[in-house]
Amino acid sequence: MTEMSSPEVMTGKMKEFGITEQVRKNRIRITTAPDRVHYAIKTLQAMFGFDRLITISAVDNRTTLELIYHLTGPHRMVVSIAVELPRDLPAIATVSGFLLSAAIYERQIHDLFGIVFTGNPNMNRIMLNEDWPSDEYPLRKDWKPGPDTFYGGIKVKRS
Amino acid sequence: MAVPAAGLSQRLVNWARVRSPWITVFNSGACNACDIEIIACLMPRFDVERFGILAKGSPRHADILIVTGPVTLKQASRLQRVWEQMPEPKYVIAMGACGAAGGAFQGLYHVMSCVDCVIPVDVYVAGCPPRPDEIINAIVTCLNLLNEDAAHGGKEWRQKKVCPVTGTDAETGKVIP
Amino acid sequence: MPEVVVSIGPHHPALKEPVNFKVVVDGEKIVRLELDLSYNHRGIEKAAEQRDFIRVLPLMERVCGICSHSHSTAFAKGIEELMQIEIPQRAQYIRTIIAELERMHSHLLWLGVAAHVIGFNTLFMWTWRDREAVQDTVEEMSGNRVHYAMNEVGGVRRDLTAAQVTTALERLPNLEERIKKYVDMVNTEETMLIRFRGVGKISREEALRYGTVGPTARASGIDYDIRRDDPYLAYADVPWNVVTDTNGDVYGRTRVRIWEVQESLKIVRYCLENLPEGPIHVPAPKNAPKGEILSRYEAPRGELVHFIRTNGTDKVERVDIRTPTLANWTSVAMCLVNQNLADIPVIVAAIDPCLSCTSRITLLDIHTKKTGVMSLDELIRRNRSRDHGQV
DSSP: OOOOOOHHHHHHHGGGTSEEEEEETTEEEEEEOGGGHHHHHHHIIIIIOOOEEEEEEEEEOSSEEEEEEEEEOTTOOEEEEEEEEESSSOEEEOOTTTOTTHHHHHHHHHHHHOOEEETOSOOOOSSSOTTSOTTOOTTSTTOOOOTTOOOSSOSSOOO | OOOOOOOHHHHHHHHHHHHSOEEEEEESSOOSHHHHHHHHHHSTTTOGGGGTOEEOSOGGGOSEEEEESOOBHHHHHHHHHHHHHSOSSOEEEEEHHHHHHOGGGTTOTTBOOOGGGTSOOOEEEOSSSOOHHHHHHHHHHHHHHHHHHHHHTSSGGGOOSBOTTTOBBTTTOOBOO | OOOOOOOOOOOOTTSOOOEEEEEEEETTEEEEEEEEOGGGOOOHHHHHTTSBHHHHHHHHHTTOSSSHHHHHHHHHHHHHHHHTOOOOHHHHHHHHHHHHHHHHHHHHHHHHHHHHHTTOHHHHHHHHHHHHHHHHHHHHHHSOSSOOOOEETTEESOOOOHHHHHHHHHHHHHHHHHHHHHHHHHHHOHHHHHHHTTTTOOOHHHHHHHTOOHHHHHTTTOOOOHHHHSOOTTTTTSOOOOOOOSOOSHHHHHHHHHHHHHHHHHHHHHHHHTOOOSOSBOOOOSSOOSEEEEEEEEETTEEEEEEEEEOSSSBEEEEEEEOHHHHHHHHHHHHTTTSBGGGHHHHHHHTOOSSOOEEEEEEEETTTOOEEEEOHHHHHHHHHHSOOOOO
């Protein structure tokens, strides 16, 4: 059962996950480590009543890549769990085992940022076309289209 | 070059084509606003079916291809294949700001921004999206072109040699600065 | 057995963008569905990082032509909140009027398309003709039938004159009559009941688990509407109700949408009659302070989320757009399993997809390993001509 607490009380209780702050009257932001994410989300689902995943956002911070999971529940609070991943080997375990709706967002983030979600069975291309080179991630800050690389489309004008 | 005078059967065929052009729509990655304006043409408010214009799903049955959207990289080869499947005489209308030079999406990384680089375009319609009235105007312009082409014996008399957007030469494929 | 029909053509213009499905079938029953959305990917999120706040709003509008005001408002209100500026009441009301008019035109559009998919072209023509009344109103107010460009960071760009308000109010009674007729039709018309009832049913627990949003979720009994859960614009002042249904199938979604049109009409009427006086925009600073915000908005299709991060300049650092159709795709994939092949068009159309129109469907029979290609047109014709035993 969820206890209808005020956001201040909830913020206090969530401090065990990591750095917690209440950024707006109904939004709480938690910063945590990659290996604590599963524990955090499962506890939030079970004890705090956050049963719905809104989305997973990914940001390129130039030195790291950041993943943010947004959850909400019937009490209309929103919690955002932020995780930082190293740039050269960004990998995190998938949450789609217990949050089914996460699968499609993880697939999209993998396509555009290159973050590897270990355990997700379907990592096929969803956003970029099939001819896109496999190691270029367009939404990273340091990506620029190479002048000679072929990204898909057609090269030759019609005859 | 002397163009042979069209025989009666040929004139009859041209007359039938002008009186009832069938269109097909290809969405090459658009935001959908243009597609909705095209469908609004077929609805009771603007009602182009009274002119004999039908929207067909297959390009093999169509006279006019309407292309919406800045051509995304994925759709470019499909667009070319669709155009090749159309029987002559065929005409292409490139809709809106996207069809002209990519519109709001010019230069984005997954977009080609130039319909003319993929298939030869006959009519451009301005707008974002163009109103249904303007779309009907474009189809009528196509029909006038059909008549003129029939009088000249083909399309060669007005073929563009250089793509107006990117400056690519039609024969060699090189960009002319 | 899937037929080998080579049909690479674009789909009938009655449906929107192209997307590719790979449907794994066992005879006539669907086993699995795979999705490929790259036909429409344009790279908007990356381009938004290089445009300042005035130039990025037209780009945001053109993410989608049907819900264009949704994207631009979600973005503008996110930036306004980061800049900590309050826009005047009149601007809130004008934004609400346009938002609800957009919802009405989108739902009427959807009703026509759903009717077309089952072969009921009369309703297709009727709803799109009535939709023109909404388009005329919006055109008078903003200058364009789609892509209204009413928003700027700090308020709205155009004011409503008294004459525009009067004309808009005069159009509403006729529209109300027509919509009452559609509500009756949805509930009693045999053609629609046979095709919609029992098709694509999702239970409440499943809908919650798959993360569905919008009318698809509300038709399964989930009470989730951002206009009430996280109020923005003028929704806290206007008396209106959240519409839910318990059917959970395509019939339930149709009912939810047509009732929502009625609610939207009431909201528009209230806002037009009670439009407060005052300025329509406040001057906004050029740069946004460093920060992060999750801007949620109830688009016609469901919950639209813009996650915006700014870095102190006049451009965003990152805007991450989660469209409602992306959230609803999982539910389509799951609820198509064990349904009939011919039900695909109806079920896909029922989530009101804003990026779905199969240009080509690849069918893979898992027993014989044969592949066939069928266009959605073929599938729709097949859908109509079959004797649908389900009621």
